[in-house]
Amino acid sequence: MNDFSYSRRQALGALSAGVAGISLPGCAPTLVGTPGAVAGDGAANALIESFGSNLLRLSPEGATSLALDAGANADLRFKLADRSQAGQDQLAGQLRADLARAEMVDTASLSHSTRTSIEVVKSAYRTALEGFAQPYGDVAVGGWRNTPYVVIQNVGAYLDVPRFLDTDHQVKTAPDAEAYLSRLDSYAVQLDGELGRMKDAAAKGLIPPAFLLDKAIKQMDQALGGARKGGALVESLVRRTRNAGIAGNWGPRADAIVRGRVAPALTRQLDELRAQRGRATMDAGLWARPGGDAFYAWALKASTTTSMTPEEIHQMGLRELAELHGQMDPILRKIGYTQGSVGDRMNALAKDPRYKFSEGDKGRAEIMAYIHQYLDRWRKLTPQAFRTLVPARLEVKRLPPEEEPGAPSAYGGAGSPDGTIPGKYWINLRTTDLHSKYSLPDLTAHEAIPGHVWQGDYANRLPLIRTLLAFNAFSEGWALYAEQLVDELGGYSDFEVGRLGFLQSLAFRACRLVVDTGLHAKRWSREQGVQFFVEQNGSNPLEVASEVDRYCSWAGQACGYKVGHSEILRQRSRARQALSGAYDLRDFNDTLVKGGNVPLDVLARNVDYYIASARR
Known part of the structure; x- marks a missing residue:
């Protein structure tokens, strides 16, 4: 995954954080509305464009990350989103207004692509508004980061903003530097809004x-x-103004804001966290929080875009885990691991020095080189799987060290639609033991090519609202499907242990179904969650400790992966059976990526359209 670098995927995190409003006074956005009934593609597409404009105006960070903070949106470059309750209320109000307009469209008169965009907006906005009806939490608007906690180990402006300002806020001119200072000042406002x-x-x-x-x-x-x-x-502003030759007293001005405004706001948040720590328990799940069962039911719906219950998801995880272990067993036996359960043998494999990286900075360099090796290899496979290819420009970057303890092993996403900001593949390198030589190729397929970075490049070609909206089950289901494509295309033909890493990854996601529902609905402890991963799947205990913590804060998010992946495979089998000799993997995959990020019911309708078109 699962996520914040302000790559395209992280730009969506700005929306997921419940952003709304503009943090500078006197600059209220002009939001577009189209009253009355709407029929025909022309009117519907104009309405769709207005939805994108409205949502973008409420996400200044997202506008910058997508390189859309120019022209009519140039003022957004100086702003950060309002994370206060007033901001939440403004966003919810805009969603209600635009949903009412979307529901007035006569979809029967539309082309397939335009109808899809309207259905995507309606699904995303309805689900988000159900989230805003909850008594607390951050709500993803067609995104993935739903959380009951406004600030925690992987949620909050204190994590998002410094990385965003250093990575995506470009400083090439004096106005860029002024915009940076303006956003520094707004950062303090954001922190107090969260407080x-x-x-x-x-x-x-x-x-x-x-x-x-x-x-x-x-x-x-x-x-x-x-x-x-x-x-x-x-330092970020000083370094970049110096490198660009921008004269000015940028350092002292930034220092005055950070020491005088940001540091006190961080202190106030830290004091509140410490006060809450005095009231905290070790209970991991939402079952132990007021209204937690209702929040979790909604979070599962938002994550999976289905109506599956916690028990149904839990049983699905157990069933699919057993099936995947059945595929892993013969490979383990073939390479000499014959004793104990699959989990026991995968634990033993993880200690095999042949598949470990060196410790320290030497190992970190090895990991970076290894990632690039497999990026090149996976990119060469894409013509076999797609009829339409995309550039998928990307950078591989280490997560900031201060974020690594609370972060997953990696995450990534596409860059800006115009290509000026490349996609990002963020890798957690707090210890090289997080990664192995048999698991890192698969992780690279998931996060980058043909996973998140690749799929996001197609989404960037759709109308703006389709670029802004994403659905966790499709996003993460696609990334797992991307892992499978690499295997099916012979990516591990000369590295069978690498295929074992891929299967363990799928089994890991099946475990997530079990653990997430176990924590939030079956009253599991944190320790039970970690133990299940280690014993059942041979997972790295260093990795899964942070994983389990992530499930506690991003309730339900981890369930979208395997639910989405299984549905994509079901739709592929349906298309293959329906079309027989007319079926082509490249056309099916193009249907998925060119159809954009959609809820699973809309995915099925896109596949219906592909089947009907291929029969003509």
């Missing part, structure tokens, strides 16, 4: 688990220590 919602949730009895608070407190303390010295927020 109000943190306190409101706590007053309703919502206190995060103690072990998540411990991580968040440590990370925020580190961020505060840097801010009190000016730190990276100042």
Whole structure:
């Protein structure tokens, strides 16, 4: 995954964080509305464009990350989104207004592609509005990061903004530098906006688990220590203005904002986290929080775009895990691992020095080189699987060290539609033991090519609202399907242990179905969740400890992966059976990626359209 670098996937995180409004006074956005009934592609497409414009105006960070903060949106470059309750209310109000307009469209009169865009908007907005009806939390608008906790170890402006400013806010001119300073000032406003919602949730009895608070407190303390010295927020601007030859007293001005405004705002958030820690318990799941069962039911619906219950998802995970272990067993026996369960043998394989990277910086360099080796290899396979190819430009970057303890092993996504900002593949290198030589090729397929970066490049060619909206089950289901494509195209023909890594990855996602529902609906402890991964799937305990923590904060998100993957495979089997000799893998895959990021019911209709077209 599962995620924040302000690649395209992370630009969606801005929307997922419940962003709304504009944090500078006197600059309220002009939002577009189209009253009255709508019929025909022309009118519907104009309405679709207005939806994108409206949502973009409420996401200044997203506009920058997609290189869309120019022209009529140039003012957004100076702003950050409002993370206060007022911001939440403004976003929900805009969604209601635009949903009402979408529901007035006569979809029977539309072309397939235009009808799809209208259906995507209606699905995303209806689900998001159900989320806004919950008593607390951040709501993803057609995104993936739904969380009951406004600020925690992997959620919050204290993580998002410094990385965004350094990575995606370009500084090439003096106005760019002025915009950076304006956003630094707005950063403090964002932090206080979150603080109000943190306190409101706590007053309703919502206190995060103690072990998540411990991580968040440590990370925020580190961020505060840097801010009190000016730190990276100042250094980034100084370095880039110097490199670009932009004269000015940028350092002192930035330092005054960071020390005088940002550091005190971080202090206030840190004080609140510490106060909540005094009331916290070790209970991991939402079952232990007020209104938690209702929030989790909604979060599962948002994540999977289905109506599956926690029990149905739990049983699906157990069933698919057993099937995948049946495929792993003969490979393990073939390479000499014959004793014990599949999980036991995968644990033993993880200790095999042949598949480990060196420790420290030497190993980090080895990992980076290994990733690039497989990126080149996987890219060469894509013509066999797609009729339409995309550039999928990307950078491989290490996660900021202060974020690594609370982050997953990697995440990635496409860059801007115009190609000026490349896609990102962020890798967690807090220890080289997080990665193995048999698992990293598969991770690279998932996060980059033909996974998230690749799929996002197609989405960037669709109308703006389709670029902004994403559905967790499709996004992550696609990335798992991308892993499978690499295997099916012979990617591991000379590296059978690499195929074992791919199968373990799928089994890992089946485990997620079990553990996520176990934590939130079956009252599992954090330790039970970690133990299930290690014993059943031979997973790395260092990795799965952070994984389980992530499930506690992003409730339901982990369930979208395998649900989406299984549905894509079901649709592929249906198309193959229906078309027989007319079926072509490249055409099926083009249907998926060119159809854009969709809920699973819309995915089925896109496949219906492909089958009907191929029969003509």
